Amino acid sequence: MLVHNKGKFVRHAADVTLVPGANQVDPEDFKKFSGNAIMKTLIEKGEIVPQKSLKEMNVEEAVELVKDTFSLSLLEEMQTGEKRKTVLDVIADQVAHIKGEDSEEE
Template sequence: MLVQNKGKYVRHAEGVMLVPGSNDVSEQDWKKFSNHKIIKSLIEKDEIVAHDVKSTVDMNATQAIEMVEDTFSVDLLEQWKENDDRKTVLDAIEEQLKEIKGEGENGEDDE
């Protein structure tokens, strides 16, 4: 399942770590993590949101693009890129990958 950490901090609980942005988490790990006292309060505040999906394919394009823009895992973005065929989503994935990799407008690294 996809779990979105909307906060600015890495969250650790019950052996699970969420980086800011989207995270791929097993349902078993999510159950342990979400039952932690502090994490429960973050879920209630909507700082951590669980999406009952595994990929952008399972979301409408607007939701998928929002998720892409909040994802910093190259592996996860590449996985979504392989599975999604919507142009708007693929464009958002490409743009996010460029941002993460620090590529400039000419495809060269920004310095």
């Protein structure tokens, strides 16, 4: 399952580590993670958000998640089966950004 850590900090509980952005987590592991009192509070506040699959999200939700994903393997996994051009374009842009191939000047 996808879990979006919207915070700026790595979160760790019950042998699960969530880096900022999108994370792939086994559902059973997330159940244990979410049982931790601090993590439960962060979930209730919306800092840690269990997500549907990318395919089940609307375009705006999917784009937000992709832009906050920094794992190349997870981005490649997101590309698999995705048919929406907008989402595919954002995935490609994010991959290029991570690899330092984007042409935007900062």
